[in-house]
Amino acid sequence: MNIFVINSGSSSIKYQLFKMPATQPVCSGLVERIGLDDATITHKIFKDGEEKVIQKTTEIDDHEAGLKLVNDLLTDAAIGVIHDPADIEVIGHRIVHGGEAFTTTTVITAQVKEKLKTTFQLAPLHNPASYLGVEVAEKIFTNATQIAVFDTAFHQTMPEKAFRFALPNSYYTDYNIRSYGFHGTSHKYVTEQAVAYLNKPDAKLISIHLGNGCSMAAVQNGKCFDTSMGFGPLSGLIMGTRSGDLDPTVIFYLVNQLGYDIEQVSNMLNKRSGMLGLTGYSDMRDITAAINAGDANSKLAYDLYTYRIKKYIGAYASALNGVDAIIFTAGVGENDSLVRELVCADMDYLGISIDTAVNSTRAKGIRDISSTDAKVKTLIIPTNEELEIATQCVQLLKG
Numbered sequence: 085m086n087i088f089v090i091n092s093g094s095s096s097i098k099y100q101l102f103k104m105p106a107t108q109p110v111c112s113g114l115v116e117r118i119g120l121d122d123a124t125i126t127h128k129i130f131k132d133g134e135e136k137v138i139q140k141t142t143e144i145d146d147h148e149a150g151l152k153l154v155n156d157l158l159t160d161a162a163i164g165v166i167h168d169p170a171d172i173e174v175i176g177h178r179i180v181h182g183g184e185a186f187t188t189t190t191v192i193t194a195q196v197k198e199k200l201k202t203t204f205q206l207a208p209l210h211n212p213a214s215y216l217g218v219e220v221a222e223k224i225f226t227n228a229t230q231i232a233v234f235d236t237a238f239h240q241t242m243p244e245k246a247f248r249f250a251l252p253n254s255y256y257t258d259y260n261i262r263s264y265g266f267h268g269t270s271h272k273y274v275t276e277q278a279v280a281y282l283n284k285p286d287a288k289l290i291s292i293h294l295g296n297g298c299s300m301a302a303v304q305n306g307k308c309f310d311t312s313m314g315f316g317p318l319s320g321l322i323m324g325t326r327s328g329d330l331d332p333t334v335i336f337y338l339v340n341q342l343g344y345d346i347e348q349v350s351n352m353l354n355k356r357s358g359m360l361g362l363t364g365y366s367d368m369r370d371i372t373a374a375i376n377a378g379d380a381n382s383k384l385a386y387d388l389y390t391y392r393i394k395k396y397i398g399a400y401a402s403a404l405n406g407v408d409a410i411i412f413t414a415g416v417g418e419n420d421s422l423v424r425e426l427v428c429a430d431m432d433y434l435g436i437s438i439d440t441a442v443n444s445t446r447a448k449g450i451r452d453i454s455s456t457d458a459k460v461k462t463l464i465i466p467t468n469e470e471l472e473i474a475t476q477c478v479q480l481l482k483g
């Protein structure tokens with residue numbers, strides 16, 4: 085079955101094409117900086133154990149232009165991996181917020197699309213872009229069944245004590261105001277990998293997803309027990325451009341004393357805060373370079389970023405009454421050894437301790453970076469949201 089998975093971000097599209105049941109993609113790629121003059125597309129083709137990379141910098145005005153370019157590469161006479169867009173049977177879409185309307189993987193119909201529009205306000209950076217991805221894919225891949233896989237779905241198992249806010253009850257019953265949690269596809273994928281790696285189905289796991297957006301989840305027996313993101317993907321950890329947890333009094337002050345309107349508040353907390361607000365950079369590679377050049381702000385930002393993660397590890401270790409392994413994943417979690425080192429420093433009371441030499445060595449696949457005597461395993465597990473989405477599409481279609 086040819087399944088094309090699309091992960092649309094606000095300014096990027098990630099994609100992978102699978103011929104399921106094979107879990108190795110046929111090709112994958114990333115369209116970045118959509119809408120800017122120097123948009124780039126990086127397209128990788130995998131064949132006979134070899135990888136061929138095609139990279140282009142060009143003007144890509146919008147998601148439609150981006151997906152058309154992807155389609156041109158997929159069907160190219162010389163390097164194409166399919167003959168016709170109609171060869172794609174299924175499109176799996178990552179949709180960040182399902183709200184109360186969507187709790188599981190869903191085939192996209194006209195009715196579903198109408199309902200999806202009601203979720204835009206809940207995740208303004210993500211859901212409108214994903215919706216656009218659905219509309220554009222409908223035009224190009226006319227033969228395909230389109231399926232939505234929600235970031236929020238995996239967190240539906242959280243107990244009420246974890247997902248409710250202490251607001252008047254009616255705000256939950258009338259308006260569905262509660263914690264939903266995000267990055268569920270990634271937390272599900274890496275915790276399943278950890279269970280298999282540890283050969284322990286009931287392992288108590290803390291998954292730490294550190295990408296542009298960052299979140300943590302406490303998981304046991306394949307079920308999420310708690311997670312750091314809430315009503316929208318803004319609370320919890322410090323992120324590339326988002327503040328994470330914040331005393332709401334700050335918002336009252338911004339509005340009442342500084343005259344901000346709510347759009348300005350949202351823009352500031354979602355797009356100008358986090359590591360960007362603290363250092364001037366949102367990409368951790370730029371910030372480590374600044375630390376190496378002696379920048380004190382960047383050093384402090386790393387301390388804030390990693391201290392927040394430590395606090396959530398403590399919280400989840402007590403919520404689960406123990407922990408067998410913590411898992412680092414996503415762009416920062418998989419690649420940034422300094423983040424892992426700072427998070428795991430002075431955690432011996434909890435049984436967490438890493439081998440710093442192993443931690444700073446690069447390698448592919450799942451890695452155990454714990455010290456030999458550590459009670460709790462510290463693992464690096466590369467996430468693969470696209471493969472998990474393709475797997476869920478197959479499961480849905482097979483009933």
Ligand SMILES: Nc1ncnc2c1ncn2[C@@H]1O[C@H](COP(=O)(O)OP(=O)(O)O)[C@@H](O)[C@H]1O
Nearest residue numbers: 294295296297366367368369414415416419420
């Ligand atoms: N080699 C690296 N060292 C440190 N950080 C890295 C490295 N590679 C990627 N990153 C970080 O990963 C982030 C992107 O992670 P990713 O999981 O792809 O995020 P998203 O899916 O939210 O776009 C980048 O912003 C960058 O900070």
Ligand SMILES: CC(=O)OP(=O)(O)O
Nearest residue numbers: 266267295296297317
């Ligand atoms: C939910 C979320 O924050 O997603 P991303 O990390 O892709 O921005």
Ligand SMILES: [Mg+2]
Nearest residue numbers: 295296297414
């Ligand atoms: Mg991501």
